[in-house]
Amino acid sequence: FHTFAAPSELAVSLxxxxxxxGPLLARxxxxxxxxxxxxxxGLRPLDVHLVGFTALGAQVRREGDKFMAEAPRLRGSRIFMDYPSVLGTQNVMMxxxxxxxxxxxxxxAAEPEVASLAEMLNRMGARICGAGGHTIEVEGVKELGGVTHRIMPDRIEAGTFAIAAAVTGGDVTVEEGVPRHLDALIWKMREAGVQIEEDEMSFRVRRPGPLRAVNLQSVPYPGLATDLQAPMAVLLTQANGVSVVYERVFDNRLLYVGEQGRIQA
Structure with missing residues (x-):
């Protein structure tokens, strides 16, 4: 027995x-x-997902609280994404x-998570090239097989631990964190006066002295991840001088500023 609809009570919580x-439609x-x-x-527009499915030949409509997509056979197409959405890219790619x-x-989207998904799919029998860049090519196959795949290290967790170490003046080595996935964060932390020593799969974070004010903005990868913008703002409350933080991804990502004010940050 197969169900083709995600339970709404679960979908709205994630x-x-x-x-x-994407996987249900393909299979x-x-x-x-x-x-x-x-x-x-902030808003999470689904346009890039739905337009992508439509370009592949699916009929897309809204029924009640759900979006429905149907296609007896999907066909390859050239698809332009209005915005480099990570989940939109992954959905259409699958x-x-x-x-x-x-x-x-x-x-x-060029995020490492897109490249990691493509790597897993290729090991399952897919033919995907270009993932990790801004143009991805997928040659359709008749079927996929099973695979054992190790999920990549969480760069947002790694970045959060790094910022926490700097805020507290600690000396922390983040194991299984990939520095090349955090170029923008590491660059800004160093600019603020944090010492970071990189290895291939780990990095050490220390704060030897006072922090300096910096300006930063969150943008799609390889820029500073929007999920790390708020932790960086906390770090900058401890810096000498005035820092300016811009959010370029989600319209409500700065709601935390009011809460910071309540603790006199």
Whole structure:
């Protein structure tokens, strides 16, 4: 027995829930899911997902609280993403793995998580190249097989531990953190006066003296991750001088500023 609809009570509690659409559509020719939930940091438009499915030949409509997508057979297409959405890129990429022909995703998200997913899919039998860049090409295959895959280290967790070490004046080595996934963060932390020693799969964080004010903005990868913007703002409350923080990804990501004011930051 197969179900093609994600339970709404589960989907609304998770920001990544909508990525069930691509695999279901590719394998069974139909999928349904309500808009995702999980937080209030801003709108999560689904346009790039739905436009991508439509370009692959699916019929997309809204029924009640769910978006429905149906296609007897997906066909490869050239798809331009209005915004380099990580989940949108992953969703369309997964759908395209079993589509007939070649799919090219232009202005794709370049985050390491996209490249890691493509690596797993390729080991399952998919033919994906270009993941990790802004143009991804997917040659459809007839079927995928099983695989054992190690999930990549969480760069947001690694970055959060690094910032916590700097805020507290600690001396911390972050194991299984990949410095090359955190170029923007490491650059800004060094600019603020934090010492960071890099290894291939770890890095050491120390704060030898006072912090300096810096300006920063969160933007799509390889820029500073929006999830690390708020922790960096906390770090900068301890810096000498005035720092300016810009949020370029989510419209409500700065709501925490009012809470910081309540503790006189």
């Amino acid at each position: 920001r990544a829930s909508f990525v069930v659409m 069974f020719g139909r999928a349904a899911c309500c808009p995702p939930g999980g937080d209030i940091i 759908a395209a793995t079993l589509a007939e022909g070649v799919t090219t995703i232009v202005n794709a």
